[in-house]
Each structure stands twice: as C-alpha cells, then as structure tokens.
Amino acid sequence: MELPPALLRFEPHPYIALGAPYGRISPFCLRSGVVERLLEAQRILQTNDSDLWLIIFDAYRPIAVQQFMVDWTFADLLSHFGLDAQRLTAQQRSELVEQVHRFWAEPSLDPATPPPHSTGAAVDLTLADTSGKPVAMGGEIDEISERSSPDHYFEDPTEIGRRFHYYRARLRTAMEEAGFQQHPGEWWHFSYGDQLWAFYQQHPTAIYGQAQ
Numbered sequence: 001m002e003l004p005p006a007l008l009r010f011e012p013h014p015y016i017a018l019g020a021p022y023g024r025i026s027p028f029c030l031r032s033g034v035v036e037r038l039l040e041a042q043r044i045l046q047t048n049d050s051d052l053w054l055i056i057f058d059a060y061r062p063i064a065v066q067q068f069m070v071d072w073t074f075a076d077l078l079s080h081f082g083l084d085a086q087r088l089t090a091q092q093r094s095e096l097v098e099q100v101h102r103f104w105a106e107p108s109l110d111p112a113t114p115p116p117h118s119t120g121a122a123v124d125l126t127l128a129d130t131s132g133k134p135v136a137m138g139g140e141i142d143e144i145s146e147r148s149s150p151d152h153y154f155e156d157p158t159e160i161g162r163r164f165h166y167y168r169a170r171l172r173t174a175m176e177e178a179g180f181q182q183h184p185g186e187w188w189h190f191s192y193g194d195q196l197w198a199f200y201q202q203h204p205t206a207i208y209g210q211a212q
C-alpha cells in the first residue's frame with residue numbers, strides 16, 4: 001500500500017531523480033503490516049520527543065531499480081577514485097564490487113533470495129524536525145563509509161558525536177520497539193518480515209517474499 005501522508009518522505013525521490021527505472025510503480029509503497037508498524041514507530045518516537053518525525057528516504061524497490069543502483073554506485077565509486085572502467089585490474093574491479101555489495105544487496109532474480117526492498121518489507125529512513133528538515137545523523141543515507149555503521153559514534157567523546165549517537169539511538173529504539181530489525185551496517189535501513197529480519201529475530205522463515 002502507498003505510505004499515508006502521516007509519514008514524511010524525501011521529495012523528489014532520490015533514485016527517481018537519478019533516472020532509476022520505476023515506470024509507473026511508486027517507491028513509497030510497503031506491505032500494509034509494515035506501514036502499520038512504521039506508524040507505531042512514529043507514535044513511540046513522539047511519546048518521547050514530539051519534535052521528531054520519521055522521514056522516508058526509500059521503500060519498495062523493484063529488482064530493475066536494485067540493479068540500476070548497484071551499477072550507479074559502482075560508477076560513482078569509479079569517479080570518486082578517478083578510475084576508468086576499461087582500465088581496471090581484476091583486483092581493482094573485485095575490490096570495488098565488494099565495496100558496493102557491503103551496502104547494496106545482489107539484484108537476485110531467484111525467488112528464494114529476493115533483495116530486501118523488493119519484498120516491500122524494508123525501508124530506508126531517518127529523523128526530521130518539526131519543519132520536515134532531516135536531522136543531522138553524522139553521515140548521509142547510502143554513504144559508503146565506516147560512518148554508516150549504526151554504532152559508529154558510540155564512544156565518540158565530542159559533543160557533536162554524542163548528538164549523532166543520540167539521534168541514531170532514538171531512531172533505532174523507536175523502530176525496534178515497533179518490531180523492526182536494523183541492518184548491522186546501515187543506520188538507516190530497517191525491515192519487518194524479510195529474510196534479514198527472520199535471520200536476526202530467529203524466526204523460522206521470512207514472512208514476505210518478493211512483491212509483485
């Protein structure tokens with residue numbers, strides 16, 4: 001189902017802005033059981049701090065878009081390091097591919113291993129203030145760096161580091177209390193009912209497979 005207006009979203013959608021092939025499909029869709037839990041997470045968040053809101057960065061992602069974003073991220077890394085795709089050594093290529101797949105799931109077409117967002121059960125999100133502006137979390141969503149680890153600022157003694165950790169903890173606590181599982185390497189990625197959730201929650205199987 002389409003996300004309700006009670007949940008803020010990034011506009012324009014970041015991957016549509018990059019030209020990702022959604023066709024007529026909305027990226028702001030999720031399983032209804034997942035939407036209910038998101039609303040519950042926002043309610044929990046606001047019982048502790050009424051000035052904070054959830055803001056959705058990305059939700060449902062067709063496999064063609066997963067492939068597009070894997071290719072886009074590879075090209076972005078090439079340009080970041082000033083490398084030419086035609087002149088890569090085998091080792092350089094495999095190191096770049098490994099970096100991409102530390103953050104992006106394989107765009108698998110096998111129904112037994114669907115990419116998380118293709119199930120409609122995974123969501124990338126952050127916190128916003130009362131004006132709808134995303135809160136500084138000490139790293140950008142989709143950033144390929146050590147800062148993306150949820151506990152990156154855990155022992156940071158600086159005031160700003162403590163603030164980043166505080167907001168990351170607020171997001172995680174609200175989402176976990178509503179039943180979500182956080183990705184161990186990405187502070188912004190949560191799911192309910194997909195394979196990653198089942199693995200960490202020791203649930204015998206995922207609740208949701210690839211959505212059509």
Ligand SMILES: C[C@@H](N)C(=O)N[C@H](C)C(=O)O
Nearest residue numbers: 103104105116117124142
């Ligand atoms: C990179 C991020 N947007 C993301 O969603 N990562 C997970 C692991 C995925 O690709 O499903």
Ligand SMILES: [Zn+2]
Nearest residue numbers: 122123124189
């Ligand atoms: Zn994600």
